[in-house]
Amino acid sequence: MLCALLPAKRLNDRSCCTGALLSVWWLRGLTRMTSVVCRPMDPWETFCDDLDANLGADKGVMVGVSASNVVEYDPAFRDVKQASEAPQSVSKAEKKQNKLKLAHRDIPKLEVVPTPYREAPSVVARTDEEVEAFRASHSIEIDGTDVPHPIKRWDEAGLISAVLHKFVSEGWKEPTAIQCQALPVVMTGRNLIGIAETGSGKTLAFVLPMLRHVAAQTRSRGRGKPAMPVAVILSPTRELAQQISDVIEKFVGLYKPEIRLATCIGGDSIDRDIGKFKAGVDIVCATPGRLVDILTIQNCKVANLHRASFVVLDEADRMFDQGFGQQVKTILRWAPKEKQTVMFSATFPREMEILARDTLVNPTTKKSDYVRIRIGGVTKLSPLIQQHVKVVEHYEKMTHLAAALREHVVGDQAAIVFVNEQTDADKLFQAVKSEIPDIRFGVSHGGKIQEDREAAMEALRTGETQVLIATSVAARGIDVDKVRLVFNYAAPDHLEDYVHRCGRTGRAGTKGVAITMVTAADEASAEPIAFSLADSGVAVPHELWYLVAARRYRVAAGHAKKKHSGFEGRGFKFSALEQRKVAEERQKKAETADIEVEELETEQPKKKHVAREKTFVDRLDPALLQTANDIARRLAEESNQEFRPIDQYRILIPAGQLDTTTRGSVMQAEFKEELSSKFECNLVLRGTYISGGTGAERAAAQHFILTGRNAGLLRAARDLVKERIGEVQAKGGGRYSFE
Structure with a gap:
């Protein structure tokens, strides 16, 4: 093009044409270079x-x-x-x-080498009455079909002799309650949900069957192929994952020394984790986020879960509390359907029930198939833990802390002091060093790098420090035998957090003390703490009852929102526009990793009939409940506010337009019993039936009344009643439509 622009008399100039060609080449190179310089490599x-x-x-x-x-x-x-x-x-x-779908879909059918479990003759010889008596004496509740009998001694668990000798050397004379029932269940290959108090030995209940299972499987990884672990253990925190790995290392050599264990946690270099997988791995103990990274890195060539026949979720509820719910669901989806899944925790909220019903499915029958074991109450602490709750002013906390530490931290004993915020942990650490100089303190929270957190925990174990100040990051599954005192300097904001904090003491059969400071500003935390005290048989202080009543008044009067479980998500609330933007960003990120993302709560969630634990008001003594309501009612009257106890809800459903057949079907005893058992509500029919008149007059004349203590469950019961009416009318039993 440049040559065309030159004068005709100069076209014969060879040097000029050469210069023009060089100019074209230079311009093309400049264009390429400019595009590279202006747009960084994506x-x-x-x-x-x-x-x-x-x-x-x-x-x-x-x-x-x-x-x-x-x-x-x-x-x-x-x-x-x-x-x-x-x-x-x-x-x-x-x-x-x-690419990710190709790597993790169409998983081949898993061929698992069976490890048959045979009940010991002494276990088989026990009658059903003896088994039920043993379960009752150890507060063991089971739910499932064909549940194996519990064991009473280690030699009845089908363990190898080397492990039994290890127990003798460690001084473990007999299994704990959760181990007595969980070991036979997991040994038989059944899916399990284990709910037990903290410090009850849940870790050993899945580690021993897992090692037995892994040792029986054959290795199939060849040169250049991705690593395919046999067992996968997911943990919500780095410290708990490392602790589980330490337990595994104690026993892995007794089964098969060549079994390879990899611990993959956030905070460590991912290159190091990739090296572990490329060298080969049989057991993976990881946090959910890091494991998803490993499974999707390097074009999915590092690892997959095609041979993961044994999956463990330890402290499963906390994973959902920390936002790992979608990662956990994705990992379970990438593992074979034939896998055995074991879930353990000290609490098990409704969200985990839904996950269990969707995940623990028999691949043959396509139905939920698992055994559920519960030791004691969901919120019940070990009887070895003395619980003390004190309602104080904020300025009194330091005095109580100093007195408690000087009383209980003696010799080689240790303590953990819990706060709610990272900044509060650092501030308290600086304050106690000057206020209590004769005690050695350490600090750990999520804002610290992993090396510092591990060093703080190790210093507490070795005695270099006597007291660890921490947020709830240290409250889950961390086992330090020397901890004799747990001091909640700041009251936990939900029930499950309180249970796990206090459970850091009184472990492995030792006694411990848990002291909690509650101020007037903590009234939202008063009710769950009172719940745990009452459930554990501990006297609830009158001052705490007053805070419970005051909170009830504020909720009933509309001055405060009702406090829900800590496992439903907390934090900053977005506007509708911000919610849509956040949802779009989450969906874009999820599309690149084949992870399903739940929509933000803009629609009514799908109804799932899941058994619910008894609420706080269900478990309280009626006289105490009446006292709390009386206090709240008096406070309301003093403020000229209308008071209605929060445990009284009702829903009216028009019934005047329904004929006798439809109304009679709804009021059948079997259907009313179903409503009572599933949704803990009562159904009655009130009013007078009018055969004539307008539809509005008939509807207003007679109606069903649903009453209950939980608004959400009451709405679900209403939907079930409407379904019942629709089914009867579809069969021709009703003359009128129901809206």
Whole structure:
């Protein structure tokens, strides 16, 4: 083009034409260089370029999928040649999502080497009456079919002799209640939900069957293939994951020394974790986020879960509390359907019940199949823990803390002081060093790097420090035998957190003390703390009852919102527009990792009939409950406010337009019993039936009344009543429509 612009008389000038060609070459190079300089290299484009190259080289066979399980590409998964013909048909985000789907879908059927468990003759010889008496004496509640009999001694558990000798050397004379029932269940290959008080030995209840299972499996990883662990253990915190790994290392050599264990937690270098997997791994103990990173890194070539036949969720409720719910569901979805799943925790809220029913499914019958074991109450602390709750002013906390530490931290004994915020932990650490100089303190919270958190925990174990100031990051599963005192300097904001904090003491059969400071500003925490005290048989201070009543008054009067479980999510509340933006961003991120993301609560959630634990008001003594309500009513009257106890809800359903057959079907004793058992509510029919008149007059004349203590359950019961009416009318039993 430059040559065309030159004068005709100079076209014969050879040097000029050469210069023009050089100018064209220079301009093209400048354009390329400018595009590179102005637009930095996008990591996603680099990833997708590598993806295209791999797809073209492999000719449609995904790396990490065996030849016997080759997945053919459909039009949605085009290779490089097809993409070149229609470059705009598949986006880069879709390419990565398709890559992950190919790596983790169509999981081949898992061939598991069975490890048959045979009940010891002494266990078989026990009658059903003896078994029930043993369970009752140890507060063991079971739910499931064909549940194996519990054991009473270690030699009845089907363990190898080396493990039994280890127990003798460690001084473990007999199994705990959860171990007596959980070991036989897990040994038989059943899915399990274990709910037990803290410090009850839940870790050993799944570690021993897991090692037995892993030792029986064969290795199939060849050169250049991704690692495929047999057992996967998920933990909500780094400290708990490391502690579980320490327990496994004590016993792994007794089964098969060549079993390889990898601990993968956030805060450590991911390159180090990748090296562990590439070297081969049989057991993985990890936090959910880090494991998802490992499974999706390097084009999914590092590892997959195609052979994960044993999956453990330890402290499963806390994972959902910390926002790991979707990662956990994704990991379970990427594992084979034939896997055995074990869930353990000291609490088990409703969200975990829903997960269990959706996940613990028999691959043959397609129905939920698991055994549920509960030791004592969900919120019940060990009787070895003395609970003390003091209602004080904020300025009195330091005095009580100093007195408690000087009384209980003697010799090699230790204590943990809990606060709610990271900044509060640092401030208290600086304050106690000057106020209580004769005691050695340490501090740990989520704002510290992993090395500092591990060092603080190790210093407490070795005695370098006597007291650890921490947030709830240290409250789950951390086992330090020397801890004799737990001091809640700041009251926990929900019941489950209180249970796990106090459970850091009184472990492994030792006695402990848990002291909690409550101020007037903590009235939202007063009711769950009183719940735990009453459930554990501990006298509740009158001052705490006053805070409970005051909170009830504020909720009933509309001055405060009702406090829910800590496992329903907390934090900043977004506007509707902000919610939509957040949802869109979460969905975009999830598409690149094949992770399903729940929508923000803008619609009515799907109804799931899940058994609910008894509420606080259900478990209280009626006289005490009446006292609390009387106090709240008096406070309301003094403020000229109308008071209604929060445990009284009712819903009216018009029944005047329904005929006798439909009304009679709804009022059947079996259906009323179903409502009572599932939703803890009562159904009655009130009013007079009018055969004539308008529809509005008939509807107002007679109606069903649902009464209960939980508004959410009452709404679910209302929906079930409407379904019942619709079913009867669909069969021709009713003459009128129901709206």
